[in-house]
Amino acid sequence: MRQVTKGSIVADLVPWVLATWHSVPDELKRIDMVVEFVKKYGEMLGIYLKGSGRSKTVNRSALNDFAKQITAIANDPNGSAVIEAAAFEDGKRKVRAVFKFKSKDAQRAVEKIESHRLMLEKQSGADHTRVLMVFHQANIRTTPVGKRTGERVRIEEISRKDLPLIYASQIAEERIKSEIREADDNLFRKGFCGGCEAEPVLA
Template identity: 45%
Template sequence: MDGGGAHIEVTIDTEEPIELGDFVSAFTSIANQYERYMKREHPDLRDDAKVYVREVRTGSIIADLVPHAGTLISLMDQILIVRQFVHAYGERLSVYLGGNGRLDDASKGELDDLMKQVGAIAKSKNGKGQIAAVVYENGQRQVRAAVTFNTNESRAAIKQIEDHRKALDAISSADRQRVLMVFKRSDVGSADVGVKSGERVIIESLSDRDLPLIYGSSLAEERIKDQMRNIEENIYHKGFVVDVNVQTRGGRPAAYAVTHVHQIIDLDV
């Protein structure tokens, strides 16, 4: 359990005291992500995919987390696993640190972990965090991979992750998935989420009538409006493969609330 000279170094640098929950979450989120990574990339070692705290140093909070990836792999393999994990984790976290990206394959559990990872930094006025893959060779500390983030980036990430979670909740509650929607009346102006937009669409697999369109998520509204505003092609010659909640009146469809846009296709007209 000595980590073979390779470990994950987590740095939390804040001007204010850190809440205990945020402190613990910064480490448990990495442990969860490491287990997911090992299950995905090294399934033969997943039973040994555990992370242990070796040392917490004073000053800025700097914790050495020692991944245990089995007793039969070599030192070089352990170093490689730690480096690749931090690199992969950093890439996924960085998508949200930019404040305008999303991971198509992220689960709610992973989104929770990513949010917890940056929670302490986001609450600080001028905080900095880092996750690094560190090895010691001939007594010299070497950083093989790292991701860093500050307060502003962490706050942007939390907002983006929260929006992504809401979108996933909307998708999971959809009445119909992957149905073809065509516009009969459109409007390039912005529309509020959850109320009738003034636009009308038809989904032939559900009803032969055109019905009012409701944007059930901000992500769906953004993607459809972007198609209207920035693409020169005729919106009425496009089909939208969407998930929808069907609102009914008297047992008949009365409006469609679009929660997710899977694909935009050209129609044969």
Template identity: 45%
Template sequence: MAGAISHEHFEHSKVVLTLNLDNSQPIELGAFVSAFTSLASDYRKGLENKGLDAEAKLYITEVRSGSIVADLMPVIATAFPVVAASVEQLGQAVDFVNTWADRLTKLKDGLVPEGLSKSELKTFTDAVQAVASDPNANQLLEAATFEDGKRKVKAAFKFTTSDARAIEKTIEGEFKRLEQQTEQTHERVLMYFTRSDIGNAPIEKRSGERAIISTISERDLPIMYASELAEEKIKHEIREPDENIYKKGFNVDVSVQFRGEKAIVYKVLAVHQVIDLPDE
């Protein structure tokens, strides 16, 4: 991250992101803070995802009845000359506003943009909270430059109370979907252990062991057993003193439990064969 923004940067920066929050009722403090900090956080994260060293500071520039205006002063670390750096900052600011607009518009229309994480969805919930909780509010985001002392808007996006509430509804539905647990059965897949335990575990409960099934996920996941027979076949190999469980592969049927789209546990249904894994 770049260092703190200097007074000189504030005076001479040619690019600014301005957020105007216009409410008909007093804004709850937490919602007010979230509206502005979520913007700064998402801006920084967007630039970091592009490999840019960036910083963004919020300055409250105007407070009047029913309206709060804040400037987000973007600074991108660059070895370019000042003019080129300003062009780079403007391009990034315009791109940010357009991306913000595209994502919020999709969420308003009931669509979840591809690739958004739960934390990113939470950022958008925070961003619209102040507007959604007011019966007649709107929020305006602008990317602007200062040329010859005049402010020129290069990109803008505005949403209203009804938009914000629709966005909240979409995100709430997505959170519920992500928490739903489903199962998929896979037959005769190769499983190998990354953590084992000689002790027995209750059937249908996590055993404390972990295993990888690379055709399903490269991550190791907890395992449980659907029957005593399936458990005993594996435990026999674990308890055999002359065998190394980590050099064994197990041809198994498993039920993969998902939370949303993420696999969270393997339930071993049947063990068909035990094989020796080749030395790496």
């Protein structure tokens, strides 16, 4: 902490203290990493501060973090924030990257961030029909409808990772379980059409 004044806190994220330079880990001596962070952070959050659109690379978790970080500034009519990366060169402190915003920018960003968050939430909860589902892990046990099963599946349109399967109806569960328990061919070489009454198709 270098300075505290009414309504503001000024602090160094990574202090470059010459007197203790020999004890600073090598990875922290790379000021370019901190500079890159400030630039990237400024670019992503800057989209919402300027009200110029939505970032294509952020998720709901990142949006929640952004909102938490700027709420205090948004609620203070005279609030402002400065994020910078600085290093000591030849005994002088030099700013290599800086990112600033004021209360009115933060207020606009809060609205834009919330709008984007709600859009992503709506998309993640949307129904996906006629999509291909393939099994990554099977389980012959019967699980109550609406409860997470021991099975994992992959649906490209939703996620690149395999996800736990939850049956929305008993009919869907019975049809798929019959393929798991009774079919002679390999379950993992089949695909199931979501929104097509769980009909199996060749994968």
